Every structure is written in C-alpha cells, then in structure tokens.
Amino acid sequence: MSTELAGSFSRSLRARYESFKKTFFFFTRSPIATIGLAVVIFYILVGIFGPMILGGNPWKTTQIFEYNGIYIYNVPQPPSLHFPFGTTFEGYNLFNGVVKAARIDLMVAAIVVFSGAIVGTLLGSIAGYKGGALGDVIMRVTDVFLSIPFLVLAIAFLVILGRNLTVMVVALVLIWWPTYTRIVRGQVLSVRELKYVEASVAAGASSFRTIFKHVIPNSIYPIFVQVSLDFGNVILTLAALFYLGVGFAGYYTPEWGNLIGLAASLGGGLPAITRYWWTVTIPGLAILILVVSLNLLGDGLRDVMDPRLRR
Amino acid sequence: MKMYVYVIRRLILLIPVIIGVTLITFALSHANVSLLIAGYLGRVRTPQHIAIVKQELHLNLPVYEQYFYYLGNLFTGNWGYLAPTEVFDPGTPVVVEFQRRFPPTLELAVFATLLVFLMGLPLGVFSAVKKDRLTDQITRVIAMTGVSIPVFWFGLLILIAVGPNSILPMQLRLVGVGQIPPSYYYYPHSSILEPWVNTKVSGLTRPTGFLLIDTLLYGDWQAFLAGLYTLFWPSLSVAFTSFGLIVRFLRSSMLEVMNQDFIRTARSKGVPEYFVVRKHVRRNALGATTTVMGLFFAGLLGGVVVTETVFGWPGMGRWLFYAAIGGDMVSVMATTFVFTIVIVTANLIVDIIYSYLDPRVRLE
Numbered sequence: 001m002s003t004e005l006a007g008s009f010s011r012s013l014r015a016r017y018e019s020f021k022k023t024f025f026f027f028t029r030s031p032i033a034t035i036g037l038a039v040v041i042f043y044i045l046v047g048i049f050g051p052m053i054l055g056g057n058p059w060k061t062t063q064i065f066e067y068n069g070i071y072i073y074n075v076p077q078p079p080s081l082h083f084p085f086g087t088t089f090e091g092y093n094l095f096n097g098v099v100k101a102a103r104i105d106l107m108v109a110a111i112v113v114f115s116g117a118i119v120g121t122l123l124g125s126i127a128g129y130k131g132g133a134l135g136d137v138i139m140r141v142t143d144v145f146l147s148i149p150f151l152v153l154a155i156a157f158l159v160i161l162g163r164n165l166t167v168m169v170v171a172l173v174l175i176w177w178p179t180y181t182r183i184v185r186g187q188v189l190s191v192r193e194l195k196y197v198e199a200s201v202a203a204g205a206s207s208f209r210t211i212f213k214h215v216i217p218n219s220i221y222p223i224f225v226q227v228s229l230d231f232g233n234v235i236l237t238l239a240a241l242f243y244l245g246v247g248f249a250g251y252y253t254p255e256w257g258n259l260i261g262l263a264a265s266l267g268g269g270l271p272a273i274t275r276y277w278w279t280v281t282i283p284g285l286a287i288l289i290l291v292v293s294l295n296l297l298g299d300g301l302r303d304v305m306d307p308r309l310r311r
Numbered sequence: 312m313k314m315y316v317y318v319i320r321r322l323i324l325l326i327p328v329i330i331g332v333t334l335i336t337f338a339l340s341h342a343n344v345s346l347l348i349a350g351y352l353g354r355v356r357t358p359q360h361i362a363i364v365k366q367e368l369h370l371n372l373p374v375y376e377q378y379f380y381y382l383g384n385l386f387t388g389n390w391g392y393l394a395p396t397e398v399f400d401p402g403t404p405v406v407v408e409f410q411r412r413f414p415p416t417l418e419l420a421v422f423a424t425l426l427v428f429l430m431g432l433p434l435g436v437f438s439a440v441k442k443d444r445l446t447d448q449i450t451r452v453i454a455m456t457g458v459s460i461p462v463f464w465f466g467l468l469i470l471i472a473v474g475p476n477s478i479l480p481m482q483l484r485l486v487g488v489g490q491i492p493p494s495y496y497y498y499p500h501s502s503i504l505e506p507w508v509n510t511k512v513s514g515l516t517r518p519t520g521f522l523l524i525d526t527l528l529y530g531d532w533q534a535f536l537a538g539l540y541t542l543f544w545p546s547l548s549v550a551f552t553s554f555g556l557i558v559r560f561l562r563s564s565m566l567e568v569m570n571q572d573f574i575r576t577a578r579s580k581g582v583p584e585y586f587v588v589r590k591h592v593r594r595n596a597l598g599a600t601t602t603v604m605g606l607f608f609a610g611l612l613g614g615v616v617v618t619e620t621v622f623g624w625p626g627m628g629r630w631l632f633y634a635a636i637g638g639d640m641v642s643v644m645a646t647t648f649v650f651t652i653v654i655v656t657a658n659l660i661v662d663i664i665y666s667y668l669d670p671r672v673r674l675e
Contacts, residue, residue, distance in 0.1 A: 140327050140328070140331060141331065143327075143328050143331070144331030144332055144334075146605060146606075146609070147605065147609075147651055147654050147658070148332065148335070148609075148647065148650070148651045148654070149609045149610075149612040149650050149654060150609060150613065151613035151616055152613065152616060152631065152646065152647050152650050153647065155616075155631060156339055156647050157339070158635070159346075159635050159638060159640055160339055160340075160342055160343045160346060160640060160643075161342070161343070179606075232458075232459060236461055236462075237613075239461050239463075239464075240461065240462060240613070243463045243617070244463075244620060244635070246636070257463070260461075260463070260464060261463075264467060269493055270470055270471070270475060271475065271476050273471065274471050274474065274476040274477075275476070277471065280467055280468075280471075281468075284461060284464035284467075284468075287464065288456070288459055288460055288461070288464070291459035291460075292455060294459075295458055295459055296455070
C-alpha cells in the first residue's frame with residue numbers, strides 16, 4: 001500500500017517535472033524574459049557571494065583614505081578605477097554599499113513574498129473551497145487590508161512596533177498576503193467544480209487531503225507570476241521606507257534606498273546631489289535594473305503559463 | 312436593478328470594510344500604550360500625569376468599551392492632539408491639521424489621476440492596436456519602466472532636471488530655498504520663500520486650500536499658471552510611477568476582447584476600424600480595467616506620500632512623514648484612516664461610474 005502511494009506520488013512528481021520542462025522550453029523561446037531571468041540570477045549571485053568577496057563595513061574601510069594626495073572624508077569622489085561606483089558622502093564606498101544591498105534587499109523580499117504567498121494560498125484555498133461564513137470572514141478581512149495603502153500601513157507598523165529591520169519584515173509580511181488570498185480564491189472557485197475534485201471527494205478523501213493534493217497544486221500557477229512581480233514591489237516599498245528614514249535600521253545599513261536617502265540628506269540637498277550625481281543615480285539604477293528584470297521575468301512566466309496564449 | 316438601489320447596496324457593503332479598518336487602526340493605536348501616552352505628555356511623564364491621561368483616554372476600561380469610545384471620538388471629529396514634535400505645535404487638534412493638510416494632497420492625487428488617464432488610456436489602446444509593432448514595444452518599455460522605477464528616485468531625477476541647479480532658463484526652475492528641508496510648493500523661480508497669499512498684507516486668504524481653484528478665484532492668471540507648473544512636476548512623478556499598471560492591464564484586456572466573435576462580426580459587417588476599436592473593443596476592455604482600480608489607487612496614494620516628502624508638498628504625506636519620524640502616533644493613525652477612506656471612496660466612485668456605463672454589472 002505504501003509503495004503504491006509512493007509510486008503514485010513519484011509518478012505525479014514526474015508528470016509535474018515534465019510539464020515544468022515544457023514550460024521552461026517555451027520560456028526560453030522569449031529572449032526578453034530570458035534576459036530578465038539572467039539578470040535576476042546575476043543579482044542573486046551578487047547577493048550571495050558579493051559580501052563574502054568584499055567583506056567588511058563599506059564605511060569603516062574607506063572612511064580614512066588618502067587618494068591622490070587628497071584626504072577624502074566628505075567630498076564624494078567620481079567613479080574611477082579605484083572606486084568603480086565612486087564614493088558618496090562621508091567617504092562611503094558606493095560599490096561596496098550597492099553590492100551588499102543586494103543581499104539585504106533580496107533576502108527581505110524573499111522572506112516577505114514567500115511567507116505572504118504561503119499564508120495567502122492557505123487562506124485563499126480555505127476561503128474558496130470551504131466557502132460559508134469562514135470564507136466570508138476571510139474575504140472581508142482581505143478587503144479591509146487591501147483598502148489600506150500598504151506603504152502607509154507599513155509606516156504605521158514601524159512607528160508602533162519600533163523601527164528596525166525585523167519589525168519591517170514582520171510588517172511587510174502582515175501586509176503582503178491579501179493579494180494572494182484573492183487570486184487563489186478565484187482560482188480555487190473554478191478548480192473546485194472540476195471532475196477530479198469531485199472524484200476525490202467521492203472516493204472519501206478528507207477535505208484536508210483534497211485541498212493539498214488536488215486543489216492547491218492545480219490553482220497555484222498564477223501565484224508564481226504574482227510572486228515574481230511582487231518581488232519588485234517589495235523591493236520598491238523597502239527602498240521607499242528606507243529613503244524616508246522610517247525604517248532606520250542603523251545609519252549605514254547598506255540598502256539602495258538608504259544610500260539614496262543618505263546622499264539626499266547628508267549632502268545638503270539638491271545642489272549637492274546635482275553636482276555629485278552618481279551618489280543618487282547609481283543606487284537608483286541598481287533598483288531599476290533589478291525590478292525591470294523581475295517584471296520581465298514575471299511577464300514571461302505569465303505568457304508561458306497562460307494556456308490561451310500558448311496553444 | 313435600478314441605479315439608486317445599486318448605489319445603496321454598494322454603500323451598505325462599505326460598512327463592514329470601514330468597521331474593519333477602524334478595528335485595525337484601533338488595535339494599532341492601542342498596541343503601544345506608552346507611545347500613546349508619550350504623544351500627550353512628551354518625555355517627562357510623572358505617574359500623576361500618566362494617571363490623568365489614562366483617565367481621559369479611557370485606558371482603564373475593558374478593551375471593547377475603549378473601542379466604542381474610540382469609534383465615538385472618530386466619528387465626532389475628536390481625533391486627539393498633535394504630539395510635541397519638532398515641526399508641529401503640541402496641542403493643535405489633529406482635525407485642524409487635517410483640514411490644512413488635506414486639500415494639497417487631494418489636489419495632487421486628482422491631478423496625478425488625470426495625468427494617468429491622459430497618458431495611460433491612449434497608450435494602452437495604441438499598444439494593443441499596434442500589437443508587436445515598434446510603437447507597441449516602445450509603449451511597453453515605457454510602461455515597464457514606470458512600474459519598476461522607485462518613486463522617490465524619479466522625483467529626485469525630476470528635481471535634478473528642473474530644480475535650482477538645472478540648465479533650464481530661470482523662469483522654468485523650481486526653487487525652494489529659504490526653508491529646510493526645501494519645499495517646492497511655492498512660486499517657481501523665486502529665490503525666496505514666496506507664499507501664495509500673504510494674509511497680513513493683502514488680507515487675502517486661501518478659501519478652498521486648492522492651489523488651482525484659489526488662484527482662479529482671485530483671477531490671477533500668472534499665479535494660476537505658476538500653480539499649474541508647480542503642481543505638474545510632482546504629479547508627473549506620481550503619475551509616471553503608477554500609470555504602467557493601467558497601460559499593461561488595458562493592453563491585455565483589449566487583446567482579449569479583440570479575439571472575441573462579436574469583434575469579427577463587427578469587422579465583417581463593415582464597421583470602420585476606428586469605430587471597432589473605440590466603440591466595441593475599448594468600451595469592453597475598460598470594464599475589466601476597473602477591477603484593478605483599487606490596487607491602482609493604493610499604489611497612487613503610496614506614491615503621493617513619498618512624492619510629497621521629496622517635493623516638500625505641504626500635504627498629508629509630508630505630515631505622515633514628520634509624524635513617523637517624531638513618533639507622533641495619533642497623527643499616523645489619523646493619516647492612515649484618511650488615506651483608507653480616500654481609497655474606499657475612490658473605489659466607490661469608480662464602481663458607480665462603471666455601473667452607469669455598463670448596466671450589466673447591476674444585474675449580478
């Protein structure tokens with residue numbers, strides 16, 4: 001009995017793997033989406049290995065530094081061979097900062113998006129499959145969360161629970177599930193009516209088993225698209241919170257929004273950042289390139305996973 | 312279903328949402344009682360004073376009674392007092408600050424929404440009609456950039472381009488010197504802080520608080536144009552970062568509608584392409600687009616909060632920013648509530664307009 005179960009499990013796994021291979025083939029047919037995937041993988045590699053190679057605090061290592069006979073402390077240096085991205089105010093090596101920010105941003109985005117997706121999927125499948133009063137309550141709570149602008153809600157959480165990175169992650173997780181709940185519920189409502197779900201119920205499977213074995217695996221594909229799109233949104237929100245200085249997790253947290261915020265506030269405002277343009281432009285470009293690639297990836301996934309467009 | 316029945320039903324459906332929102336704001340504002348008390352007393356708080364404040368805020372009662380007091384205060388306009396932070400006078404009622412802060416934000420948001428529709432609808436339609444052609448690719452790149460660009464970064468780039476150090480002629484620059492942090496709400500090209508009205512000299516006031524309406528009321532065309540110019544740049548910053556969503560959604564729903572049978576019928580009976588696109592495709596695609604409006608407004612208001620901080624716009628977003636920095640929780644909760652009500656109202660208006668345009672919605 002158990003071997004039979006395991007066999008059916010591995011068979012279903014193999015079927016999923018085959019369909020994944022086919023999906024991936026269609027995905028690589030689109031050059032733009034492949035470029036997006038490549039850039040995202042590059043960022044992930046930078047996030048994993050960059051801090052290991054560079055090491056140290058970017059501020060402390062360059063704070064006292066003599067360069068061409070100039071004691072640089074507060075004057076930003078333009079991009080050069082020694083400082084590939086230049087230095088920003090107070091002698092902060094921008095290259096170090098931008099590379100290290102990749103780890104923090106991607107880590108926070110991954111935690112937030114995946115926990116949001118898991119919570120949202122569970123709640124959405126319960127609300128869609130069970131329906132009734134429980135489903136109604138879940139959907140009303142979702143409506144409430146969706147009608148509060150998430151940036152404002154995140155700021156409120158940060159003010160009340162304390163301003164540090166942990167609270168920021170928790171706050172973003174608390175904010176990020178409703179979109180998934182709504183998407184999954186819509187999917188589940190249509191999957192619920194299909195024959196194989198009916199067969200599973202008729203065979204006497206518990207609703208737990210039906211949900212986890214038949215309903216969720218077949219309604220999860222839109223979630224992948226939303227995850228890749230939401231990665232970018234989380235990174236943008238995180239950068240905005242850091243830019244505002246609301247998510248102040250230490251003065252020199254290497255985070256792209258924080259680097260921009262520091263340049264805009266430390267340098268004495270607009271005249272300084274107009275003159276030392278790289279202090280603002282380069283971290284912003286780092287965000288822009290990553291988020292554009294994530295969106296390209298998401299669009300590519302959507303095109304591939306929408307069967308109406310493929311066949 | 313008659314129109315008014317639909318509106319009433321839609322209004323009744325709002326009640327649970329608003330109750331839920333008040334529950335969340337109540338839970339958040341009473342989660343950290345010491346912060347709530349600090350907002351009233353400041354850093355020095357003796358036990359006697361704490362006891363008085365607790366008495367006044369009904370903090371000794373059971374939680375559900377506290378909630379009803381909170382609801383009562385919320386709906387009678389008793390929103391508490393500003394905390395003693397650096398920028399605000401302590402003891403100003405939050406409602407007074409709200410009345411001063413709300414019009415600039417509403418003006419910015421409405422103008423940005425107008426810009427979004429002016430840019431987004433033609434681009435979305437154009438992109439779908441010219442699918443996979445060069446114009447479509449360019450439009451998609453623009454929309455993609457708009458979705459992906461950080462709002463504050465785009466605002467800073469705009470300020471680098473049109474700010475005091477730009478290469479533009481002096482008349483076209485936004486100059487906000489004379490105030491730290493700089494504010495670009497005032498006249499362009501004045502090197503000193505020049506307010507829109509000087510009540511002490513001319514006796515004029517700001518009757519509505521909206522820049523464009525006030526300048527029009529006084530009939531000063533130059534001031535009106537200056538107001539338009541001042542309003543344009545932050546609105547562009549907000550609009551560019553939120554119009555990508557509309558363009559992308561409109562394009563995909565246009566393409567979906569174009570594949571349907573009634574479009575082929577319309578084409579085959581000889582309806583000109585112009586009318587097919589305008590009357591048959593666009594009207595049906597716009598309906599689907601209203602489903603993302605809630606998401607759109609949430610993103611737009613988030614953009615407004617950040618943009619107001621970048622441009623020094625004296626609205627709700629800048630207030631929220633200062634309150635968050637200074638730990639003024641009463642103001643934070645008030646702005647959260649107001650922003651939510653704005654979004655809920657905007658969604659309501661969109662739904663009502665849509666049900667007027669497409670009566671099928673009312674039949675559900």
